[in-house]
Amino acid sequence: MSASTFTPAPWPRKLRSQEWYGGNSRDTIYHRGWMKNQGYPHDLFDGRPIIGILNTWSELTPCNGHLRELAEKVKAGVWEAGGFPVEVPVFSASENTFRPTAMMFRNLAALAIEETIRGQPMDGAVLLVGCDKTTPSLMMAAASCDIPSIVVTGGPMLNGHFRGERVGSGTHLWKFSEAVKAGEMSQEDFLEAEQSMSRSSGTCNTMGTASTMASMAEALGMALSGNAAIPAVDSRRRVMAQLSGRRIVQMVKDDLKPSDILTKDAFENAIRTNGAIGGSTNAVIHLLALAGRVGVDLTLDDWDRCGRDVKTIVNLMPSGKYLMEEFFYAGGLPVVLKRLGEADQLHKDALTVSGVSIWDEVAEVVNWNEDVILPVDRPLTEQGGIAVLRGNLAPKGAVLKPSAASPHLLTHRGRAVVFEDIDDYKARINDEDLDIDETCVMVLKNCGPKGYPGMSEVGNMGLPPKVLRKGITDMVRISDARMSGTAYGTVVLHTAPEAAAGGPLAVVQSGDMIALDVPGRSLTLEISDTELAERLAAWTPSHERAESGYAWLHQAHVEGADTGADLDFLKGCRGNPVGRDAH
Incomplete structure (x- = not known):
């Protein structure tokens, strides 16, 4: 939907929360009366918008450790706009601490938060996020319920x-x-x-997954313009939180929902933005999953089609040399969006949470540092989008981030050195007798959505010490795993179908020759079709399988990386019916 076609709903109207708090029946008095034990006066329940501040604060999610104070600024904005803010702590999947991997719990968080929204009296939601998986999980939940929602990120930490x-x-x-x-x-x-790396509150200060997903939220139109890059400890981060609190109240009055904003055009804008910023490969999985929740037909082919001709113009680690602090001072994501618009690589009329088009938000911004946000005639990388590879080794696709890869390895043929799982890799990689050199292709199996389980960030396998001592810093690596957005190298990821699902990756053997051709978008295991079929017919699963609990549910229902690794029963927007009151 474009900004010009969105028509705000009439106001005033009966709000969703009034099903709980409106009137004087026994049931509404039950709901309202208990809320009053917190000291809320009666007129707060008179039909004003109730805004849920969904807070992923946790002391075990250090990236989000400052969100409690940020929530107070959101509340101030909600109060100022005539709303009623209620802070709701929600599932927080920490990248730093969750085992076996935070990715396994992205879907659990999205499911839990979806039901938190659906089952409680919220008219709108502020998604208070930061750490890698919290941003996609809360956007997925909001998309599933489709109540007015706005993203507020915690911001990156200061430079180390x-x-x-x-x-x-x-x-x-x-x-x-x-x-x-x-x-x-x-x-x-x-x-x-170690003491220098994380010297303030906030998320990673590189263009890792957290900053990438903050940028994706802004490029999608789900956050106010400029939200992505403001450092966590900068006073302007708190101002952004307060302005977002004000804005969500008006969004409820206008009935401006995720389904109005998260259109195919919005996703294409985000894909091109990811290429321009040199964003994380994790964005591929998260945006595919988000599109599945809102009902937009988005595929890996869209990633390659939209991103192939986008130049990387943001000079940030891991692809470049600067950090998020400099990106913010240079003008942040609005400058990148303006550059995309000037290159006719932006759907300018895509609607945002501000109620106006994305182009209206960025048309007048200025680039204050052209060494941080580069001119298009001297980009960091000519083709910065995510490369989607296919072939007999990846029939459903695999991805590679060209801006983080070594140019001389983008076309490469080498002998496979296979690790059956991450434990096998750890047991053998430091062995001086390992038959490997810099021309080989390292292959890691059983680390996908079902295999790890959860698809951990182990795809950027460290090189063997004997290769490192030669001064070699990169080799071709292939797996069904993910890679941290802060990492770099010529790393093929998300190979689908994964090994644990019986994909061709499962039957690669040490000594096989593998050909990588990124310009040609191919990944080939050099054996005959007949031999590949025979190997697959003889294959049996070897990955660890859960017998109970969430791990069992995840392994039984998770889809492949090529469609976003969501749970199969959570696809599509299911809306926010109030349901039957049990009291």
Whole structure:
């Protein structure tokens, strides 16, 4: 839907929350009376919009550890606009602490939060997010319920500094870890550097998954313009929270819902934005899942079609040299969106939560640093979108991030060195007798949505020490796993079907030759069709299988990475019926 075709609903009208609080029946007095034990006066229940502030704050989600104070600014904005804010703590999937991987719990969080929205008296929702999986899970939940919703992210942490070097959280973790294995850095220095990586509240300060998904929310139109890049500790982050609190009240009055905003045009804008910022490959899975929730037909082919000709113009780690602080000072995502619009790579009339088009939001912005946000005639990478590879090794597709890859490896043929799972990799990678050199292709199996389970960020396998000591920093790596948005390298990810589902990856053997051709978008296991069929016919699953609990539910119902790795019974917008009062 374009901004010009959206028509606000008439106001005033009966709100959803009035099914709980309106009138003087026994049931409404029951609901309203209990709320009053918190000291709320009677007139707050008179039909004003009730706004749920869905807060993913948790002390075990350090990226979101400051969201409690940010929620107070959202509340202030809601009060100012005549709404009634209620803070609701919700499932928080921490990238830092959840095992086996936070990705396994993205869908659980989305399911739990969907039912939190559907089953409680909210007329609108503020999605207070930060850490990688919290942004997609809350947007998926909001899309499933389709009540007016706005995203407020916690923002990135400040730049890290170590011995005169700009240090990016995550990116330098991988870099320094490899340097220790190569004998170029001592363990003591690594421990000292640890203190420099995360020196303030907020998410990763690189263009990792958290900042990517914050940018996706803004590019989709689900957050106010400028939201993505403001540092967590900058006072303007709190201003953004308060303005969003004001805005959600008007969105409820206008009945401006996710389904009005999350159109095919909006998703295409986000895909092109991801290419321009050098965003995380994780965005592929999250946007596919979100599109499935709102009922938009989005595929891997859309990612390749829309992103192939987009230039990466944001000079941030892991692809470039700067961090999110500089990105914000340069003008942030609005500058990138303006550049896309000027290149006719933006659907300018796509509607946003502000009630106006995305182009109206960004047409007048200024780029304050052309070394951070580069001109299109000297981009960081000519083709920055996500490359979607297909072939007999990935019949349903695999992805690679060209802006993070080594150009000389984008066309490569090498001998496979196979690791059956992540434990096999860990047991053998440091063995000096491992038959591997820099020309080989490292292959990791059984790390997809069903296999890990949950699809962990282990796709950017560290190189063997004996290769690192040669000064080699990159090799071709292929898996059905994911990769951290802060990581880099020539890494083929999300190979589908995954090994645990009996995809061709499951039957790759050490010594097989594999050909990677990123310009040609192909990934080929060089064996005959007959031999591949024979291997697949003889294959039996070897991955660990859960027998109970959520892990069982996840393995039984999770779809492939090629469609977003959502649970099959959660697809489509199911709306927000009030349901029958039990009292």
